[in-house]
Amino acid sequence: QQQVKQSPQSLIVQKGGISIINCAYENTAFDYFPWYQQFPGKGPALLIAIRPDVSEKKEGRFTISFNKSAKQFSLHIMDSQPGDSATYFCAATSPYGGATNKLIFGTGTLLAVQP
């Protein structure tokens, strides 16, 4: 119940296209859902995050869509660029059992944007 399932494992998109990465969770106590971007040799960098009280959040070319009833959320990267090529992780956290920053991560999606 603590898992976050992420798909696809890898994704190839043409420059200018839309990249879509999906995540699903079981634990309804999760209430904070961030997405991280990681380049080789670097630590994950926070891209965008959402809480369950909204269905969508947009920041620049990055959008999170959140479906509370389906327990799913997704990352959309509009106008994908070669510089977006990286590994993307979804994550979730919950205050259940006390305040905590413990993140449960998805397995990651390796995105390659072809020029």
Next chain:
Amino acid sequence: KAGVTQTPRYLIKTRGQQVTLSCSPISGHRSVSWYQQTPGQGLQFLFEYFSETQRNKGNFPGRFSGRQFSNSRSEMNVSTLELGDSALYLCASSLETWGNEQFFGPGTRLTVL
């Protein structure tokens, strides 16, 4: 504002040895969390410290331990190293605890031979 710093960046040890990794959070951040990243297991939570107290611990053996100092800097220690401990160890800092933005450092790449 300086980001999260981790030292050393790379480390090579042999089985049975112990290792200490260090993390300096962003100035003003009081919460520090540690994660282990491996190709097989992905990103896994090790532990979280807030105001020098361990608030949460992941499912790792007791060989993995940590602490936080009064200036919020944190260290993690792994004793009796095993080959499977080879991983990227990441530190993340946050202003407070629960649901706040967490900022990761570049990690320490530990190789156990």
